[in-house]
Amino acid sequence: MMKFASHEPFRTASQSVAWQVYCYGVLLLSTAVVHAAPPDTKSKPLQLWCSQPAGQWSEALPIGNGRLGAMVFGGVDQEHLQLNEDTLWSGVPHCYDNPDAYQHLGTVRKLLAEGKYEEAEANAQKMLGVPKYQQAYMPLGDLFLDFGDHGTPRDYRRTLDLETAVSAVSYRIGNVGFTRKVFASHPDQSIVIRLECDTPGQIHFELSITSPHRFQTRAPSKEALRLTGTVVPTTEQGKSPSRRLIGPWEGDGMKFAAHVRVLPENGEAIAHHDKISVRNADAVTLIYTAATSYIDANNIDADPAKRIDNVLQNTRDKSYAELLQRHVHDYRELFDRVAIHLGGTESNADIPTDQRIRRVTADRRVTKGSRDPKIAELVFQYGRYLMISGSRPGTQPLNLQGIWNNERHPPWGSKYTININTEMNYWCAEVANLSECHEPLLRMVSELPTPGANTARVHYRANGWVAHHNTDIWRGTAPVDGAQWGIWPMGGAWLCEHLWQHYLYTLDESHLAKSYPVMKGAAEFFLDTLIENEDGFLITSPSLSPEHSHGGGTKDGLSVGRAGTSLCAGPTIDQQILRDLFANCIDAAEVLDIDEDFRTRLVQARSGLQPMKIGRHGQLQEWLVDWDNPNDQHSHVSHLYGLFPSSQINPRDTPELLEAAKTSLTQRGDTGGWPGAWRVSLWARIGDGDHAHNVLYRHVLPRFTTNLFSQGSVYQIDANFGATAGIAEMLLQSHLTDSDGNRILHLLPALPAAWPDGSVRGLRARGGFEVDLAWEDGELTDVHLRSRGGEIVNVRYRDRTETMKIGAGDRRLDGLP
Template structure:
């Protein structure tokens, strides 16, 4: 039966090798109504809007990336340092609950638990007489980053095109009619802020406001939004709070927004001056010119990667219908659309010079959003940027990297005052003011690895770009992250390893600890410290500096605990073998070593590889949205494409499904629930990992191809060391075309599912030993300690070919494939 199904899928899946732009649209036959998660997101990294597409009463819900509550503040707990020895003693003695109680008093902040990302407000448009409409259609064209709504009233077709311009820092909507003098509407602002004022000044509709005070932090953040309308025919009139357009042929709405925010420690800007400057600059240009500049500015990023996993007739249906059907039909193009939608969201919410994408990217309609819509750095904020380098959006990593640089400054005082340590650190959460204290209670917040994890993104950017000047710039940050652990690690009294105490495995607690999450030497902490030390060592050696520091880090690294394989054949989450195989917690943090780290490998650490798979099986598939996104990456790293695809199916399930957890909203936003954007980004990363991986010493092609994608094509992916997959085509799960560009030169080690051919221009060498390319240098993982009760099998892996090819900087290589 299974074999027949595969044959059927092969027959119905038609691969068109040119990416069809008509398919890169989310489209619907009905308006959003009052449901925010039905609206369509647009953004340019600085401004964001949700376009509802409602007919008589349209709403543009507006966001600006620096509109946050509060102001510059610190949230360290001054009692921490004095209480630290007692907390450690309680954990050594097994009194985890008492340690947690003391940490709640002495470690967790008594000030702000993080400020909130807040909306600006709504631009409300009213169209009198448009209640009875027909032939309705709305779309989000993610190839052009333009939302469009069309409908018909009394024989007149109305069109609204909306985009957040990548040319000028404005949001624009052009409203047109198929017959002259038929565009009439009124516009006004609404806002949930208590301190705001909407008025008409000249011909501008202006909303001024101040964000919320929050958790003893007084707001110092002012915002201003300005709307101006350019008419083609017709007449503009106004009241004290609204603008009205009458009998125009077309009208273009310009929206500018700004705040007084300059930096996390500087709010001396002028919101009004900024907003007016952006508006005046944009208003001088025609809509056609603005649209052209916008598309070009956006496609500079988006067009770098093209993907086609096959096409069926399902792609001709509305997006919400495709979402409902996805688990019961073959719709590979839906995966291509969802993949590119993740890239669209990152381009739209993260631009150089702007703020990093937060828990909701740049889109939020609530004064008090879930989890404050801030930066949760025990997984979610990092996951947002997993696609950045490998899906050819390296520049878009910059806002996150800038946030890490700023945390490395604010986190120095936290390290010193709370833990008596040098260097810098952050706990599990931060915000636009770069707070680094511990929040939310010790169960969640007593985690010291936030700085260590985010600092890995700096190293990743170097690995992909080879930018040595960047490495020189950020080396002190890598060194500072390591210095914190040099001072913070303590010797385990029983086995004498150096461990983090107190630490925890984020948001999970073993029953053996009476429901407390606090422990010493948990697996994830050990893995992160290993990475922090290793990256500081590697960076110092590349830059030829700090030799004695390097030696000391190597000595300390050797004293870190090895990973443990427990009695259930699982990778242990804690040092003690107390994992419960029935535990299906959404956080599986001890698999950090499998992904995003590379400490666990099919080829280098087979026992740990198998134990990781067992842990993942125990935890199950059903989970919250971001967790399913992480699981796609894990199953891809485990080279199990069918299981990874199963998680994609779980992800692309309508929210409110019978599973009762996770899924996707109609606008393809990830549902935690509620909405968190990390699941979108995590799944885009996971699909990439299914098609190409480069973290384990080689560029591995088609490592986790599911049966439902037997043929396909992708271009533009980036690998470590500056290699670009210019074009990769496969049929029947085998490569049929491969073109690779080497941007940096050096050895290209390729792992392929089928054999390549020698040619006069390309010398293929059978690869063995370590990859001589320094970007592919791997830090040796210690042998695991394996329980006497465990019985670990050897991994069952597909047969692959492994080649070394010498490349020159700028060289493009077209490989020949053996039939």
């Protein structure tokens, strides 16, 4: 019998007491134990661990506080932290708009209408921004602790604890036990490194810090090391080798600085010109911070040294124990909101993470209990860990690599690719109860209308604002890279969906009031630029279906992956995004009780949009013309935006389109990386949990490396966040409403047979609700709902639905029969 009950707010009184006891215990342990023994080697379920140091960057463990990021290698002879700061980019403030672009718009539209796709795409190359490549996210530098060759280690262990966001290394040399702990503190805006030993006077090392940019390092005192530098152009920039896509610029770029404070306990610190040596210490605390000259997209005149000094002043009187306590308290306030258990045994946690990944992915079975469910729990919570570590209010949004990048020429510039990748990074933010971490993206969306309005005027002679498939820290909105990728005017419109989704989850009308002008401006652009096709429907032109070539220039008229022409008119994804954008503007204006005339215009325009089509192979057409090749197993499935993240395609309202979308998904095949992570959510929306699970285990997880980063041909972080979102989508869906506009919470809509027993606590649902679930033998057994502002809700499980009134508080509910 399924039970529905109310639930206390997130932290009960007893939990608060327990939390205070925990924090006090951390403080006592940290202050009382100077010569710390190596930590308990027993594995924790929510812990990444390895039995050897990182041999390369993709094996190091990531830490971050939203602004500062580091990859911790955990070496024995040398510790290495590769360092990032989220505002350090190449280039300088710049407008990419091309004043010559508009004169080619009419020609390109005419050629597309005539079916001359290759000629249209060639002409569209003249519509790109200036320069045609944007700028790139940069590494800041590297911090080294050189211990020398002090013997062969045993009992080596390198960990990342997701429950505390602390990375640790422990090992023994002879009879001496060494430990290092590293964490990135958000409240103190620092990375803290703690070295301890169970034998007095055994800690010796040399500290240095370098940068791949123009820099200098000096030791102003025996307890401080400071680096200053400037990002400058290189001869390679502007040549754009494959996947680099970095534009040229002139003059010095952004300035930056980093500082390490060295606090030894006993022993001594000795300052050299550009290094510090520590000798015979019992324990050492290092406090690192960094800053850049970035103020906003138009101003890089801040003083990074002054910013560093402010941080250092705030940490000057804090002990290591206090820094650790403040960090853990801040982090767990976010992380502890959600718990997930998918069955299986905890014994798998005793296997190193890289071996667990190999074991899971080597198992080709998909039957009940055949795979390690605990690895899915770890992957789910790792996505939440990366979100907390990489995206905090006031920081920059997560780019293609989050905040972790070690290359001056990273793949695709490690920028914001807004034809899916940036959006995917934030799919899990709301449902995984990390709404605050959504703020950097929402703020970036609010910053794009100013440059985007100029792009609309210069490139299209249109009102409103527009952004294409990429943006960077300078908030470029013009089309870039090449016409076959960049002439896609929907990036800003897709980002506006996040503004609306944040409102649906939080019911925050103040947020909606600030977001509505942004959404309205995006809609105004399309009201000015949509054209009628030969069937009398409104479509975009020119445009494309992201990163997929159609069959307009091929002999048999079938799509050919990335090998052909992409430019077209009215691709399916554009029409889907516009339906959402227009509907969201209409609904927002109604909530705010404003703009009645504009609502009427949008209702009329929305009704005139080109409908979705079903093609000759039974598939959902990706383009207006039936070009879909059933043998073209392309990674992108852009036309399935309407299934997920949108809800336009669903079994209740559009069963035929749902079957067509399923056919398309089957024909495109399963894959890994971020396309595989998207497929997990797509199959979950179809209701096929076993297929979603199969994609996760056979395709997505095999590309995860030792540190659980997704590493296909290159590293991108979107698969991590997409996997977290996909697992959540298998357990809870809330994208539909009833005829009265009340939210429908669909419980366990795509539960796979491989997870017969489990529970999840703290998932968020649209409409202002929070949900806990438990199930046994594949049957839902217990449900708790909390209202965060919602009132009427429809609870659905399998073919049963019950309408309930929760109200603004928490109270007991009746169960489903």
